[in-house]
Amino acid sequence: MTTSVNPRKRTVHIEVGVDARSYVSDGQRVTLVPLTIKRRQNRKLLIPPTPDAAAATGGFDVPMIKTLGKAFYWKQLIDDGTYPTTSDLARALKLEPGWAAEVQRMTMLAPDIVEAIFEGRQPRQLNLHTLRGREDLLPRDWGEQRRLLGFPDA
Numbered sequence: 478m479t480t481s482v483n484p485r486k487r488t489v490h491i492e493v494g495v496d497a498r499s500y501v502s503d504g505q506r507v508t509l510v511p512l513t514i515k516r517r518q519n520r521k522l523l524i525p526p527t528p529d530a531a532a533a534t535g536g537f538d539v540p541m542i543k544t545l546g547k548a549f550y551w552k553q554l555i556d557d558g559t560y561p562t563t564s565d566l567a568r569a570l571k572l573e574p575g576w577a578a579e580v581q582r583m584t585m586l587a588p589d590i591v592e593a594i595f596e597g598r599q600p601r602q603l604n605l606h607t608l609r610g611r612e613d614l615l616p617r618d619w620g621e622q623r624r625l626l627g628f629p630d631a
Contacts, residue, residue: 514550536597541605545594548583555581579609587619590628600627 514521551566560566567577586608593599603626608615615622623630 514546536599538594538597538599538603538605541594541599541603541608544580544605544609545583545591548580551577551581552584582615583608585615585617587622587628590619590622590626593628602627 551563554560554566555563560569563578563581564574566572567574570577590599594603607626616625620630622628
């Protein structure tokens with residue numbers, strides 16, 4: 478019997494930290510997300526940065542931050558092999574598979590866009606509806622994403 482390594486397991490690293498920051502490690506961009514995950518009864522809660530920090534910047538969109546956190550957490554569950562597909566994940570979490578897929582697509586956003594959202598620096602017109610790709614699917618090209626969502630070119 479041979480053991481195979483999941484090749485997708487090495488593609489994304491998610492660390493929860495106090496500050497939103499990123500760096501490049503071994504050729505991969507690592508973004509530290511300022512979320513706290515707490516367990517309440519039988520579910521996990523994603524807690525965004527404190528309201529004091531949001532008041533200082535005035536731009537935190539809590540639903541968008543929580544949904545992005547879920548997207549990256551679910552991606553980690555799939556990459557780790559806990560669930561083989563998004564459909565299996567949705568079934569296990571008792572979610573609508575289409576909605577789970579919409580949220581999963583948010584993990585394909587450019588890293589600087591994700592950072593800007595976590596830091597509250599996203600354009601005013603950017604909302605969760607647009608990010609989930611309900612109106613139009615977001616392009617995979619990061620430059621095109623920046624242009625479409627109103628971010629300056631990096």
